[in-house]
Amino acid sequence: MLTRIYGTAFGSEEELKEYLRRMEEAKARDHRKLGKELDLFSLHQEGPGFPFFHPKGMVIMNKLIEFWRKEHIKRGYVEIKTPMILDRDLWMRSGHWDHYKENMYFTEIDDAPFAVKPMNCPGGILVYKNDIHSYRELPLRMAELGFVHRHERSGALHGLMRVRAFTQDDAHIYCTPEQIKEEIKAIMELDRYVYQDVFGFKYHVELSTRPEDSMGDPELWDLAELRLREALEETGTAYKLNPGDGAFYGPKIDFHLEDCIGRTWQCGTIQLDFQMPEKFDMAYIGSDGLEHRPVMLHRTVLGSLERFMGILIENYAGAFPYWLAPVQVKILQVSSEFAEYTAGLKKKLEDVGIRIETDLRDEKLGKKIRDAQLQKVPYMLVIGAREAEEGTVSVRDRSKGDLGSMSQESFIDFLKAEFNPL
Ligand code: ZN
Numbered sequence: 001m002l003t004r005i006y007g008t009a010f011g012s013e014e015e016l017k018e019y020l021r022r023m024e025e026a027k028a029r030d031h032r033k034l035g036k037e038l039d040l041f042s043l044h045q046e047g048p049g050f051p052f053f054h055p056k057g058m059v060i061m062n063k064l065i066e067f068w069r070k071e072h073i074k075r076g077y078v079e080i081k082t083p084m085i086l087d088r089d090l091w092m093r094s095g096h097w098d099h100y101k102e103n104m105y106f107t108e109i110d111d112a113p114f115a116v117k118p119m120n121c122p123g124g125i126l127v128y129k130n131d132i133h134s135y136r137e138l139p140l141r142m143a144e145l146g147f148v149h150r151h152e153r154s155g156a157l158h159g160l161m162r163v164r165a166f167t168q169d170d171a172h173i174y175c176t177p178e179q180i181k182e183e184i185k186a187i188m189e190l191d192r193y194v195y196q197d198v199f200g201f202k203y204h205v206e207l208s209t210r211p212e213d214s215m216g217d218p219e220l221w222d223l224a225e226l227r228l229r230e231a232l233e234e235t236g237t238a239y240k241l242n243p244g245d246g247a248f249y250g251p252k253i254d255f256h257l258e259d260c261i262g263r264t265w266q267c268g269t270i271q272l273d274f275q276m277p278e279k280f281d282m283a284y285i286g287s288d289g290l291e292h293r294p295v296m297l298h299r300t301v302l303g304s305l306e307r308f309m310g311i312l313i314e315n316y317a318g319a320f321p322y323w324l325a326p327v328q329v330k331i332l333q334v335s336s337e338f339a340e341y342t343a344g345l346k347k348k349l350e351d352v353g354i355r356i357e358t359d360l361r362d363e364k365l366g367k368k369i370r371d372a373q374l375q376k377v378p379y380m381l382v383i384g385a386r387e388a389e390e391g392t393v394s395v396r397d398r399s400k401g402d403l404g405s406m407s408q409e410s411f412i413d414f415l416k417a418e419f420n421p422l
Contacts, residue, residue, distance in 0.1 A: 025261050031313035032159040038375060039319050040309075040326070041160065049157045049164030051306055059355065060312075063324050064305055065145065067198070067421055068169050075190060077141040077171060082123030084147060094122040094277055095215050099248040103150045120146035121298060124172045125280045133284040138294065139175035139183055145305070146170045160310030167305040173297040174282070175420035180295055184231035184253075184270055187299050191255050191268050194301055198215040198421050199312070201257040204235055204264075208252050215248050217279035220274040225251045228272055249275040259315040267303040267311070317377040319398065322418040325412075329415075330377040331358040332368040334384040341388040345381070345408060352412055373398060381411070 010016040035041045041056035053061060072079070085107060091097045095119065097106065105116040117123060122295075124142055133140065156162055173183050195201045195218045207228055210221045228251055232239050239253070246252050255268035273296040276282075283291040302308040312320070322328060331347060333342045342358060349356050357377070359368045365382065372380045380396040387394055393411050395403040406414065 022261055023149040026263070026314075029261070029317045030159075031161070031310040034313050034318040035159070035310075038313075038326075040313070043159070048154055049152060049162075051160055051163055054265055057309070059326040060309055060320065060324050061305060063310070063422070064302065068145070068302065068314040070422065071190065071194070072141075072143050072171070075141075075186065077143040079143045079145075080124065080127050081144060082120060082127065082146065083117075084149075085109070085114050085116055086123060088115050089377045090122050090126075091115045094125075094276065096122070096247060097280065099213060099215070100101075103152075105149050105151060116149045117136065117146070117149050118150045119267075120144050120148065120168060120170045121172060121276060121296075122280075124170075125276060125282065125296075128172075128174060128282060129280065133174070133285050133294075135176060136285055138284060139173050139179050141171060141173045143169075143171040160313075163304075163306055164327075166307065169300050169302045169305060171299050173299070174277075174294040175297070176284075176286075176292070177295055180227045180272065180297070181231050181234070183297055184228065184272075185235055187270050187297070187301075188231065188235060188237065191301055195255065195257055195267075198337075199257075199315075201259065201315070203255050204259045205232065205239040206242050206254045206256065207232065207239050208242040208247075208254065210251060211244050211246050211248060213248055214246070216275040216278065221251065224272040224274060228270070247271050247273075247298075249273050257311065259311065265307075266309050267308060268301045269299060269303070273298060284406075322378045322415070323420040323422060325376075325378050326355065327357045327375065327377050328355045329357075329379045329381060330372045330375070330381060330383045331356065332365065332372065333358060333360050334365055334382065336362075337358070338383050338385070338388045342383050345383070348408060349412070354412075354415060369396065 007406050008019075010019060026116060035057070038056065039054050040060065041051050041053045043051055069079070085179070089099070091104070100118060104118050107114050107116065127142065128140070146168045147165065152162055152164055157164070175183055181365070195203045195420075209225050214221060232253065250271045250273035252269050252271040254266050256264045256266050258264050265326055277293050280298075282292050282294055286292045312324070320326070331342055331346060333339070339360070342360070346356050346358055359372065361368070369380060376398060378398055380398070382394040382396065384394070386392070392405045392407055394405050395411060399402050
């Protein structure tokens, strides 16, 4: 009889302690647990792998989208939206039928076979092909928040981290071969800004090359891999090489974020593709008046919005930065005698766009503070007799504690100084 035994060994007592500490820390930060406690999302048997977002989760999701949209408009992207269900022939033409069918869902419309999109590219290509393009329009950067479905085994599903339907913050860039390198560099700069400056993650980059089941001309693959490598080297970006790990249509650069307890998560990707433009006979009119083939870049920054939110929940342990917090300020009213003052204050803060909740329950102040702390609300305002009389607020910070008394105006100014990339 054979019994398989797994073990983990450590070089020193210290390393073991550090490992156990991280395991504890990861458990306390589990996004499924926090998602429930903070009322952000839920999972149901009726939709395995299809998360349900609650009002507070949607505040975070919508703030991420608002930020995403603003950055893309600033960087010369346009936005499109393509259908979720498309004719099966399209997926045969794109190569998904041959290379990706196991992960796709299929359906029928009027007795004809259709597929639910696992990727946004073929739909995006139809938008490109709807017009004749000139070299003057290139690079054309088309972004899409595409809701895609990909089959995962039920055993592999995990909260928001591994799901069967998610929103990709996708974009396809159509350009000339000469423009490839600058476009890749611009995407790398966008990634750096988002990961490092906005969310404070450390990250590293990996380059994946031609897999065994690759599609298309090996010479184009070599060229694509060369361009990616040049962009990495010219920007002085250190990278790890993953031979044979590219997508079936092109090589890629992946971005791996490191969270505050040292785990890494693959998020953004840049894929260079000479194949789809061939398959779909895409063209632009060059300065010579002739038709040329554009190059296509596929890229995401956050990857999946759902998964990125899961990573953020764990990274911040639910204590979202002020700009993302579902509730930014909670008013804790000591007694109902101050109802009028509380209502006026609430209105004033709401008028300047602050997300407010009020705790009007007939409970002890200590309990109200504890509950707001558990909800990880960035600021609490205690309203009692003195505040109502003087027209002030008594401010508590979720991590620093009591900040003392302020006038309503100075509290609003104080909030304006909070980090906010929107
Ligand atoms: Zn794509």
